[in-house]
Amino acid sequence: MDKVLTPETLKSDxxxxxxxxxxxxxxxxxxxxxxxxxxxxxxxTDYTPFQIIQGVIYGQRELVLNSKMIWLCxxxxxxxxxxxxxxxxxxxxxxxxxxxxxxxxxxxxPVVPAFFQTSLQNISWFGRLYEVGLIMMLKLxxxxxxxxxxxxxxxxxxxxxxLTPKPTALREVRRIFKKIKEIEETS
Amino acid sequence: xxxxxxxxxxxxxxAFEYDLSMRAVLEKLGIEYEELRGWICCGxxxxxxxxxxLGVTLPIKNLAIAEEDGFRQMIVPCxxxxxxxxxxxxxxxxNPELKEKVEQVLNYAYQGSVEVRHPLDILYNxxxxxxxxxxxxENLSRMKVVCYYGCLLTRxxxxxxxxxxxxxxxMDNLLKGCGIEVLDWSYKTDCCGAGQALAxxxxxxxxxRDILDNAKQVGAEAVAVACPLxxxxxxxxxxxxxxxxxxSLNLPIFYFSQLIALAMGVDKNKIGLQxxxxxxxxxLKKIKSPSSPARPPSRG
Numbered sequence: 001m002d003k004v005l006t007p008e009t010l011k012s013d014x015x016x017x018x019x020x021x022x023x024x025x026x027x028x029x030x031x032x033x034x035x036x037x038x039x040x041x042x043x044x045t046d047y048t049p050f051q052i053i054q055g056v057i058y059g060q061r062e063l064v065l066n067s068k069m070i071w072l073c074x075x076x077x078x079x080x081x082x083x084x085x086x087x088x089x090x091x092x093x094x095x096x097x098x099x100x101x102x103x104x105x106x107x108x109x110p111v112v113p114a115f116f117q118t119s120l121q122n123i124s125w126f127g128r129l130y131e132v133g134l135i136m137m138l139k140l141x142x143x144x145x146x147x148x149x150x151x152x153x154x155x156x157x158x159x160x161x162x163l164t165p166k167p168t169a170l171r172e173v174r175r176i177f178k179k180i181k182e183i184e185e186t187s
Numbered sequence: 188x189x190x191x192x193x194x195x196x197x198x199x200x201x202a203f204e205y206d207l208s209m210r211a212v213l214e215k216l217g218i219e220y221e222e223l224r225g226w227i228c229c230g231x232x233x234x235x236x237x238x239x240x241l242g243v244t245l246p247i248k249n250l251a252i253a254e255e256d257g258f259r260q261m262i263v264p265c266x267x268x269x270x271x272x273x274x275x276x277x278x279x280x281x282n283p284e285l286k287e288k289v290e291q292v293l294n295y296a297y298q299g300s301v302e303v304r305h306p307l308d309i310l311y312n313x314x315x316x317x318x319x320x321x322x323x324x325e326n327l328s329r330m331k332v333v334c335y336y337g338c339l340l341t342r343x344x345x346x347x348x349x350x351x352x353x354x355x356x357x358m359d360n361l362l363k364g365c366g367i368e369v370l371d372w373s374y375k376t377d378c379c380g381a382g383q384a385l386a387x388x389x390x391x392x393x394x395x396r397d398i399l400d401n402a403k404q405v406g407a408e409a410v411a412v413a414c415p416l417x418x419x420x421x422x423x424x425x426x427x428x429x430x431x432x433x434x435s436l437n438l439p440i441f442y443f444s445q446l447i448a449l450a451m452g453v454d455k456n457k458i459g460l461q462x463x464x465x466x467x468x469x470x471l472k473k474i475k476s477p478s479s480p481a482r483p484p485s486r487g
Contacts, residue, residue, distance in 0.1 A: 021239055023282055040378040040394055072390065075232050076378035077270075077342035081352055088343070097236045115386040119233035120241070128228045129196035138385060148388070151423060158462045160201045160423075169225050176248065179292045180240050 012059030021095035028085040029053050035079035035089050041072040046108075049079045049089050056092065065105045070096045071112040114141045124177040130165035132156075190220040190309075191258035191301070193249060195268035195415075196228050202265070202415035204459025208444040209264050209306060211453045215322060216314055220262060223253055229271040232382040244289050246275035251293060253301045260302045262309060264444070266414030267382075270339035270347060272303045277346035305340060307357045307413060307443065308349060316364045323365055324452030329474035332446070333372045333407040334358040335398065337417040341376055352376070358443050362411060365450035372405045374398045379420040388424075395420045396428045399436050408470055411443045418442065423464045439467035 007027050019025070029050075036048035046068045047055065055064040064070065070093055079089035097116075100107060107113050118137045122130055135152060139145050155161050192213075198206035213220055226249050235242030250272065253261050263269040276299070279286040290296045310319065341352040350357045353376060359369045379398055380391030399421060402410050412418050422440040429436055445458045449471075460467050 023278075040380075041390060043393075044390065072383075072387065074338075074378050074381045074383050074390070074394075075236065076338040076381065078338070078378070080343045086345075090343070094235055094239070094242075098238060101237055109387060111386045112383075113237075115382075116233040116237050119231070120237060123228045123230065123234075123245075128199070128226075129231070131196075131200050135385070148385075151427070154464060155201065155423060158464065159203060160419075160462055162200050166199065169227050172248075173227055176244060176292055177241070180238060180244060183240065183288060183292070184238065 010057060010059065012061075014059050014061040014064075015056055017099055018056050018092060018095045021098050022088065022091040024088050024092050024095075026053050026056050026087060026092060028087055029057065030085060032084060034082045034084065038078040038082050040076060040078070041069075041074060045069045045072050049073075049093070052096065053087070053089065053092065056096075064096050065100045065103075066108065067096075068108045069093075070100065071107050071109040073097075111142055114138065120177075124173060125167075125170075126165045127168035127170055127173040128166060130162075132161050132163055133165055188219070188260065189258070190218065190304075191223045191253045191256070191261040192220040193223050193226055193253075193261050193263045193268060193272075195226075195263070195265040197265050197267075197415035201419055202442075204462045205264055205415060205418070205442045205444060206459075208442055208448045208453075208458040211448045211458055212310075212444050212451065213262075213306075215448070215451045215453065216310075216318070218309070218314070223249060223258075223261065224256060225252060229268045231267050231271060235271070235274075239285070240288055240292070242271070243275040243278055243285060244292050246272045247279065247289050247297050248293055250276070250301050250303070251295045251297050254298060255295075258301055260304055262306055263303055264306050264413070266305075266337055266339040267416055269303065269305050270342075273347045274343075276303065305349060305413070307340070307361065310361055310447070311357045316360060319361060319364045319447070323450045325450050327365060327367045327446070327450050327474065329368075330446075330470070331368045331370055331406055331408045332362060332411050332441075333370050333402045333405065334362060334375065334411045334443070335402075335417060335421070336376050337412065337414045338376065338378050338381060340413060358411060358413060362443065362446055365447055367446060367450070370405050370407055372401055372407070374401045379417050381416050381420070384416065384420055384424070388427075391420050392424060392428050392431050395424055396432050396434070399425065399428065399438055400434070402438060403436060407438065409439045409441055409467070411441050411446055413443050425465050437465065439463065439465050439470050441467065 033050045036050040073093045077090050122134045230245035344352040380394040384391045448458045
């Protein structure tokens with residue numbers, strides 16, 4: 001046996017990137033799998049949160065970024081809450097999603113990053129989330145025009161959806177988005 | 188104490204009934220508050236799933252406005268906004284480098300003088316059960332309710348620091364104080380699918396089915412919630428859940444503030460009940476009518 005698994009021999013660019021984005025030390029994981037047991041979407045997933053953490057430790061970039069798990073995650077924070085080693089697993093999931101979106105990796109569920117990006121565009125345009133605009137923008141992006149149409153109409157009739165946006169603090173919000181983009185591109 | 192009030196985007200649209208009833212309760216109790224001037228979206232999941240800096244900067248921007256206006260406490264009814272504001276405070280306190288970047292973006296050094304509080308916390312820990320009990324005017328004792336807290340009010344405890352994270356009781360105790368029959372159940376803090384509603388709807392339909400199913404099994408006639416996303420998943424998606432799983436649920440979903448407002452005698456037409464997709468009025472009529480027994484008559 002010429003290779004022993006230690007944090008030194010396991011070193012990879014991928015784990016460094018995840019650590020930088022999440023501020024978490026995944027090596028603390030002692031494999032109890034409480035995160036997997038509590039996760040509400042394991043019935044639908046390919047890898048559990050536990051397997052994602054192990055994937056990060058072993059530098060399995062493709063396995064993690066191409067997994068269903070990182071997009072199925074509902075950010076419910078159960079894994080983070082129950083981890084006895086206090087790894088903020090939900091932040092590790094955030095980090096994987098951030099890296100996947102930044103590197104333009106095709107998501108297992110493309111509608112999820114489409115929803116994120118559409119929502120952020122919407123917030124940067126209006127300062128507050130404008131639901132009707134968000135739904136329209138998402139439909140244009142996903143080309144699924146019939147989904148939830150009936151529900152949307154019922155919600156509108158019950159005064160739950162407003163037709164017009166209420167733009168707020170537009171210059172300041174745009175400035176914040178622009179500045180953050182600049183900082184992220186230079187770091 | 189004058190509170191800043193941060194409604195968040197949902198309370199101005201899909202959750203307008205949460206806003207109406209929350210304000211009604213605050214006014215009944217004489218709690219002074221003012222909507223935060225020029226508030227912006229907290230960024231919710233799309234922000235923290237796409238950029239760490241953005242996910243923290245948007246919440247801190249709102250706290251900075253509150254701080255500049257001299258507020259010491261901010262009421263945040265939306266569980267998602269509440270969570271984002273709390274997590275942003277936690278992350279900037281743990282990570283000085285991140286804090287510095289946020290200051291650089293905002294051109295403002297947030298001093299941390301504003302405390303973020305959920306109205307459940309204020310009603311229970313500031314107003315107190317005694318005063319809540321004294322303000323009750325209507326008898327709602329025939330209504331059987333389960334309290335659904337969802338994910339973000341109690342998790343992760345290191346950031347939000349609110350009640351017990353696995354089996355909270357604040358909402359239960361408040362509604363009991365209003366004379367409502369509150370039942371124990373297993374899904375208090377399980378996830379309804381949250382923000383996946385528009386993207387992966389089938390996940391939401393399955394998770395929300397499990398929650399409503401358990402509520403029905405323990406004999407609840409309604410569910411009380413404290414989050415606009417939980418409400419829209421359990422209420423607006425309920426007919427889709429019934430169709431998908433061939434179930435009959437018919438469970439009205441109330442914001443806890445609507446139930447407290449009803450107990451305090453606020454006009455039922457003024458708290459947005461007509462906005463619900465599962466009609467709550469038949470249940471409200473049933474619990475009022477003297478002919479309906481509190482318990483079903485025993486057979487034989």
